[in-house]
């Protein structure tokens with residue numbers, strides 16, 4: 332509340348400078364980002380899914396806009412989240428790899444030179460909370476409470492077990508390998524707690540609670556579910572909804588998506604009940620495409636999945652609602668990217684981002700006020716694989732292993748089945764990529780793929796005090 336009063340005073344001052352008329356100060360919009368983990372493009376009702384009903388996620392599409400060409404900035408979790416939370420291509424600051432769980436290492440995560448969306452909004456009076464998966468650094472300096480969030484409920488690494496009986500480690504002092512951190516008790520701010528609920532349900536419960544506690548203040552809720560990322564674990568309550576699915580992986584995956592959907596429903600109901608629904612921006616997206624072989628997800632009609640530069644890796648289910656200011660029930664077909672969330676929120680919060688953003692405010696494009704397109708071109712780069720992709724208009728150029736180039740027209744061929752021959756387009760897209768690459772940095776830390784190399788260089792990696 333105190334932050335909000337400060338904000339009102341600031342706004343009054345700014346508006347007072349602009350006009351002599353008395354101006355009613357409008358409350359800035361609340362912002363909720365619902366980020367799922369490894370959910371396939373085809374696994375939401377609004378993209379045509381039929382075997383997994385997502386009636387609540389679909390409400391966001393009905394109340395707002397579906398992005399039919401919605402992208403993330405990388406095909407796996409960590410770099411994608413680094414892009415989203417900074418509004419900048421993560422290669423600008425050397426985050427081109429999935430970070431390791433290395434809580435003694437201040438360089439395994441988001442550089443402190445980067446401002447998070449939470450910091451930018453916190454400075455203008457927002458109450459901020461991160462819930463769920465963090466994965467932007469486990470060192471003390473990198474944790475959510477030091478990166479702009481007032482509150483945190485969740486876990487620090489790239490995934491977690493879902494059942495409370497699996498949380499056998501009191502804290503990270505018991506972690507002795509990259510994936511052992513999946514077994515720690517959850518964190519509530521800086522304290523380990525004894526949570527009793529199925530993880531996804533607990534995250535949803537905390538999201539509702541945060542909204543209830545902050546109705547008087549503009550707020551930013553970053554709700555980063557780890558579902559439906561592996562391990563595939565679901566409760567009977569959700570599994571019994573999917574007796575029509577025989578494939579065991581797909582069935583458990585479906586149950587996990589359904590638990591997220593219930594949580595989204597509870598959250599949207601709470602916004603309506605508190606009468607703050609109209610002026611709350613709610614984004615929904617997945618952090619990357621579905622790894623269909625491991626979690627049973629479905630990216631149809633897109634080619635390949637998580638990790639790939641084909642559409643299945645980076646083209647995700649993506650929708651937004653803001654009943655007060657954007658159209659309802661619309662499909663927007665121009666390419667947009669997760670980097671746009673920061674710029675959109677900052678524009679209406681009155682925030683002044685510290686760094687230059689790569690994203691743009693999407694709202695004028697959705698209302699039709701702005702006639703152009705949000706992005707002339709988009710870029711993706713996989714440093715270790717020496718692969719990259721560029722999209723301009725409908726044309727996409729991929730440079731895959733061994734410098735094999737493939738050109739597609741995505742308007743005609745969204746499944747990337749029919750490579751085109753056009754030396755002119757290849758040259759144009761390659762030139763654009765080279766200009767962009769000149770502004771980027773190589774990775775500044777070793778990642779998940781270099782786990783052994785990192786361990787050899789850091790023998791005290793898991794020598795950690797109680798925390």
Ligand code: CA
Nearest residue numbers: 368369408618
């Ligand atoms: Ca992911």
